[in-house]
Amino acid sequence: MGIIKTENLTYVYGEGTPFRKVAVDNINLDIDEGEIVGIIGRTGSGKSTLIQHFNGLLKPTSGKVFIDGDELFADKSRLKEIRFKVGLVFQYPEYQLFEETVYKDIAFGPKNMGLSEDEIDRRVRETARLVGLKPEYLEKSPFELSGGQKRRAAIAGVMAMEPKVLILDEPTAGLDPRGRDRILGLIKEYHAEKGTTVLLVSHSMEDVAKTVSKILVMNNSKVFMYSDRSGVFAKAEELTSMGLTVPQVTRVFDRLRAAGIEFEDEVFSVEYAKDLVLRLLRERGQSLD
Amino acid sequence: MEKFIEIKDVEFSYMNEYDDPPTKNTVLRGVSLDIGRGEFVAVLGHNGSGKSTLAKLLNAINLPEKGEVLIDGMLTSDEEHLYDIRKRVGMVFQNPDNQIVATVVEEDVAFALENIGVEPAEIRRRVDEALKTVGMYEYREHAPHKLSGGQKQRIAIAGVLAMQPECIVMDEPTAMLDPIGRCEIMKTIKQLNAAGVTIILITHYMDEAAQAGRVVVMDSGRVIADDVPKKVFSQMEMLKSVGLDVPDVTELTHALIAEGCSLPDDIISEDECFERLYNLLKKGG
Amino acid sequence: MIKDITIGQFFPGKSIIHRLDPRIKLLLTVIYIVMLFTASGFTGLLAASLYMLAAFIISGIPIKMMLKSIKPILPIIIFTGILNLFFISSGDPLVEWHFIKITDDGVRTMIFMAARIILLICGTSLLTYTTSPITLTDAIERILSPLKVIKFPAHEIAMMMTIALRFIPTLIEETDKIMSAQKARGADMESGNLIHRAKALIPILIPLFVSAFRRAEELALAMECRCYHGGEGRTRLKQLKTAPRDYVAVVITLIFLAAVIVLNMFSPI
Structure with a gap:
């Protein structure tokens, strides 16, 4: 069994209302540990809903999700513990910074995990280095940083939890080319250094093609295909017809x-x-x- | 071409009030630029290069510290012309959510016209026309927050278009959109330009800039390149050194040239790249 | 979740109630409320409820929605009901047990008050169900505009209401997003004592405030670019015009009010 596995995973929004929508429909996936996977699909294809299942933010309407062999929601008391294995970086993560200093903000996740002060300190400094934030920035207010730096600080906040799986939703959205390359570069470095499984949700085929080894294509709430890059891009015509660019x-x-x-x-x-x-x-x- | 915008040796800086004592942050250091009526100009530059500040000089949101900006012959620093200038130069921003004022699409498109005191019947006519131009007429009674990003951005464009401006300045209008939304906006932009509207498009996407008639590159508050896209993108090394990119096809042809292939160095479109590579590969095949 | 709130929801439609001038609709609601409070007996309330029911049916809003609008204020109805039941000691006692005494007056008052609150909520809900928030804001601005003479900021208040209405859904969505993001970082918002929970709100409130200010700044800029300069010299896309149907509605409502006053004389509770 891989690090993330789903069995007939289905999620329905607004059950029993006129707005009922099947957001993900009967998904069976098995993602191997250490893989770096791109998740693509047009807006509303279900990719955001799917990834929110991987750390238990959403509870499946039916079907199961296994993380590292453990079923999420099987035992509610262990939910938090399993959730810590999957780090989720949302779109525009810089908008969730809130602490007085960058240091404290990066430490927020590790603190919630109940780690010791020393361990927290080690992790904050290590991830800050990984994302290329100089030590002197750690004592600054996160609101003083530039756009790209804020984004990297927010990503560091999730990386510092040292999850077994790191999921990033559109991590390069709205950045200039330099910022874009920088984020993609640090994701690759992080993957190489830690060997962690990484899932990268993106609209940008160029970004995905440059960074990942396998691609998961979502279309109309279903998995259209899960394969290596050449397998996916061999279907350029079908991708284009579902509103994706190659x-x-x-x-x-x-x-x-x-x-x-x-x-x-x-x-x-x-x-x-x-x-x-x-x-x-x-x-x-x-x-x- | 008749000059519509004249920027003459403009300097601009922000005061950083949080520092003690307040420090001065110079954003524009002597920018001069003329833009003709009906042009389609793309402005490139990494974050902090001064391009957004430049945009805000064009409708008197920012006033130059030194130098002057003339719109259709009117000085932006002249208070008397403030609304004449804002009527002529419309602005569209990055986040569509934060520029829509009303809770109904048509009410939002009418907002500017209500502000400048246009008669109700004329507002109705212009609102309908603007919504039809951006292809959102059938959504006129919808609530904006339920639309897609691309649709919201088209509403924002319609809201500016209703003023019947001669020029629309767009500050990264596609940055927050998905590929479909981006495509919708680029189509709208080109259609407006074809109808005679001057377009100034600030963007981070090189493929969008490649579609413009002219590309201006900014770095540290200065204009460092200003030419047709082919000429600008052929300077790949220079662009990379200021944190920018070139279209993938340009990068490919440059890599091949470096290996000794004989290809022109100013390929920026997919069609051209295809043709050149086809000719190159077909010869022996 | 927060998204389920129905108060202030608008149901687009083409009924005559939908098409009434919003200013008149506001006036009718006021007369209706007066009607409810002048009714001193059940016959009066019955007349008012007939009026309300007729309006609901004409509007074409499903009756289900009427019940739904009552649901959130049910606790208030029950609470006032219990107060009336136990604290009114006049009339014939029905139950007497230790210090608890329930009288027929108490029961009657309880039912009367509950009916009055329910009718009040149904009536005002009908106003918001059939009038879009923007039209309502518009109506308020126009009703208040004569007060501009005494420097009353009618336009500014209406503008603020419009912007609030526009951004409420956006900010609710944003709150949901920030909550998910902080939960993903292990924030615990469901357990602990009151102080702990209040503290757990900080990671949500700060980003929400920062974002609201950023939005406000960008919106102000966008409004300036579209020549906004206050209410002076502003025209409107939609003109409000009263039609004969508006006067008919006022007359009918006044007849009901008169009926309630007359019925009061015959049925003093």
């Missing part, structure tokens, strides 16, 4: 294939595209010009 380079190479250039690969990053073009040219024993 990376620009993927579109270019799909058109090249349609126009009769022969290659097997699914292209989803600039790096890969470059290597492919060079290989194709070499295979033909052709000069580069």
